[in-house]
Amino acid sequence: MNNGTKNKITVLYGSQTGQAEEIAKQIHEDAVFGGYDAEVFCLKEEGKKFDIKEIKCAVFVCSTTGDGDPPENARKFLRTVSRKTLPNDHLSKLYYTLLGLGDSNYSTFCGGPKKLDKVLSLHGANKFYEAGFADDGTDLELVVEPWLDGLWPALKSYFLKDKSHITSESREIINNNLNELPNSESALNSNGEQETSVTDLSEKVANIEITENVKKLETTLLPDSILWKKSSLSASNLTLPPLFPIHLEAYPTDEEKVETYQKNFSFPVACGEVMNAHVRSARVLTQPDAVKRAIEVEFDVTTEYKAGDVIAVCCYNNKLDVDWLIERLGLTKTADQKMKMKVSSVAPKKKEVPPYIPEVFTIREMFTSCLEIRSVIKKPLIRCLVESMSNLDEKRRLEELCSRQGGGEYMDVIRGNMISVLDILATFPSCKPTLETLVQHLPRLQPRRYSIARYGSNYVSIVFNVVQFERDSNHLSPRSGICTGYLEQLLQPMIEQQETEISLHVKIFPTKSNGFSPPPNLRNNLVMIGPGTGVAPFIGFLQQRQERLATNTEAPGCAWLFYGCRHKERDFLFQDELDKFKRENILTKFCVAFSRDERAPGGAKYVQDSIKTNGEEIVSLLLDTDTVFYVCGDARNMSKDVRTCMVELIAKYTECDMESALCKFNGIVSEKRYKEDIWT
Numbered sequence: 001m002n003n004g005t006k007n008k009i010t011v012l013y014g015s016q017t018g019q020a021e022e023i024a025k026q027i028h029e030d031a032v033f034g035g036y037d038a039e040v041f042c043l044k045e046e047g048k049k050f051d052i053k054e055i056k057c058a059v060f061v062c063s064t065t066g067d068g069d070p071p072e073n074a075r076k077f078l079r080t081v082s083r084k085t086l087p088n089d090h091l092s093k094l095y096y097t098l099l100g101l102g103d104s105n106y107s108t109f110c111g112g113p114k115k116l117d118k119v120l121s122l123h124g125a126n127k128f129y130e131a132g133f134a135d136d137g138t139d140l141e142l143v144v145e146p147w148l149d150g151l152w153p154a155l156k157s158y159f160l161k162d163k164s165h166i167t168s169e170s171r172e173i174i175n176n177n178l179n180e181l182p183n184s185e186s187a188l189n190s191n192g193e194q195e196t197s198v199t200d201l202s203e204k205v206a207n208i209e210i211t212e213n214v215k216k217l218e219t220t221l222l223p224d225s226i227l228w229k230k231s232s233l234s235a236s237n238l239t240l241p242p243l244f245p246i247h248l249e250a251y252p253t254d255e256e257k258v259e260t261y262q263k264n265f266s267f268p269v270a271c272g273e274v275m276n277a278h279v280r281s282a283r284v285l286t287q288p289d290a291v292k293r294a295i296e297v298e299f300d301v302t303t304e305y306k307a308g309d310v311i312a313v314c315c316y317n318n319k320l321d322v323d324w325l326i327e328r329l330g331l332t333k334t335a336d337q338k339m340k341m342k343v344s345s346v347a348p349k350k351k352e353v354p355p356y357i358p359e360v361f362t363i364r365e366m367f368t369s370c371l372e373i374r375s376v377i378k379k380p381l382i383r384c385l386v387e388s389m390s391n392l393d394e395k396r397r398l399e400e401l402c403s404r405q406g407g408g409e410y411m412d413v414i415r416g417n418m419i420s421v422l423d424i425l426a427t428f429p430s431c432k433p434t435l436e437t438l439v440q441h442l443p444r445l446q447p448r449r450y451s452i453a454r455y456g457s458n459y460v461s462i463v464f465n466v467v468q469f470e471r472d473s474n475h476l477s478p479r480s481g482i483c484t485g486y487l488e489q490l491l492q493p494m495i496e497q498q499e500t501e502i503s504l505h506v507k508i509f510p511t512k513s514n515g516f517s518p519p520p521n522l523r524n525n526l527v528m529i530g531p532g533t534g535v536a537p538f539i540g541f542l543q544q545r546q547e548r549l550a551t552n553t554e555a556p557g558c559a560w561l562f563y564g565c566r567h568k569e570r571d572f573l574f575q576d577e578l579d580k581f582k583r584e585n586i587l588t589k590f591c592v593a594f595s596r597d598e599r600a601p602g603g604a605k606y607v608q609d610s611i612k613t614n615g616e617e618i619v620s621l622l623l624d625t626d627t628v629f630y631v632c633g634d635a636r637n638m639s640k641d642v643r644t645c646m647v648e649l650i651a652k653y654t655e656c657d658m659e660s661a662l663c664k665f666n667g668i669v670s671e672k673r674y675k676e677d678i679w680t
């Protein structure tokens, strides 16, 4: 990749929850490694750290938030460059490319980066490499990796050649790269976009689900063979990704150790300090025979929260996983010694120790609280692991999995089974990576975000389901989700004793708004759709409505909740609270669906069945500009089914075809009257 001369690249990012920022910083690092004179800035630093009019070659990485909006830290930049007083071609000296991040579960896919792309080109900027739009709803890597593979040759051409030819050439590069992947749907069209429609999405999701179920079964039946699955590449020549040297060095120290979580290094999503919140109470909301266990935990807080706010919980890796990893790496003897980390003296300039690694740490603590040891392993780390292997068969298999030719197998075997570095270490005994390799390659352990349910001047509560994964290929105990497993284990003594004498603390912090907050006026009609733990934020919405109603003088709009769970007697969350809200007319309408109970004829199974039953009224609310719809919960099925249901109802009750109904529905979304807070 070394480009010989010091050509200058500026990487600019707009990021709401940190993914675009992370990718931008990686591009910057790779560019420096490749010999470019590279710099990286957040878009909000325009006018302070960089001046867009002075930049000749920029790589933008930008995500989407809210309903197709640019991230908060990109908005001022967009306003600045599109100021009416500026000449139309004021960016004509700028050559740029753009990587957009979005999620096709949302109705305006990649709205933020597409806006940015449009604004840049409207003001005369020239594209030297086709934009890529990556989908967090399926897998960002599907587009990010081939886009990055194409970026370097495109940059090289840009610095060498006549710029006017570059766009079509680079489009070819990225499409060729994408076509190598199993999911050729991801190839970009001539506008560099991935288009999706409501129906495309539900088909795609159905297919993913079927494959996932098959894979789950394979995982359970043939745990040891997932990574050894017969490869079609056994006779192929392989092209491996570049091998980045390890530039970190850990060494023992006698220095004093100060207890900090990830060195108190800031989280991009934070909008306030991390606090060690005291746990006021914890209770299980479901019955013991429920399929999923839902827990509500209440924290004492000093920051005032309001309905619709989201908090982040700092979590820790599972102790069994950490112990196993330490033993597997042969680090048992040194695991509790005080260590420091430095950049090795032979490393290229500008390399640094990850800023979230504490000055003085123990290996055990670092694996517990700093690194994602369970996240899906990425190709650059696999490439590094290859170097550490002595067994040739094992080595070849890992080479296949990280090779360009093995793109399909990587997606299928590694991503499809959520294979982590632990699984690789368990399957390939000759793999012996150093501690430094893992610190350099494993991502930072991220806090997990939860919408607040109940709130008061000095407390908030959140609700979570304990996520259970079937089992692992490495014979460790069945595992839970990282954060929900951590919370469940921590809270268990309090749950069992049903008292608050036990003193527990959890590190939490407030996060930037995601736009999912109740309408400003009580006169607005409110339609809430939240099955399962998706009901949590609506408890806060209803609590706020109750407070407003107590002092209100104007006529309030309606408040309608569609809720769903499996069994009335087992997992009906907040039943007492919701019944009370209904009795007191704070909730004006309440529809509940039970998916696994014997139903009376016509009884609803899913929320969308209840919505259909009330179709005419729902459509009149959709068309009423005083109404806001909120959907919270599962992105894979529920949110898509509800959206399809809304479009079908519009078609039926306004007597139009599906295309015009979809158009009307999209209009409602862009008016920000249909909001979603969904997760996969």
Ligand SMILES: Cc1cc2nc3c(=O)[nH]c(=O)nc-3n(C[C@H](O)[C@H](O)[C@H](O)COP(=O)(O)O)c2cc1C
Binding pocket: 014, 015, 016, 017, 018, 019, 020, 021, 062, 063, 064, 065, 066, 067, 068, 069, 071, 101, 102, 103, 104, 106, 107, 108, 109, 110, 111, 136, 140, 514, 677
């Ligand atoms: C609250 C919220 C709203 C979002 N809204 C959209 C959206 O309207 N359209 C879209 O394509 N993606 C949307 N996304 C998906 C993000 O853009 C995607 O997950 C991206 O990878 C996040 O990158 P970031 O961490 O740099 O912000 C949304 C994500 C969140 C959490």
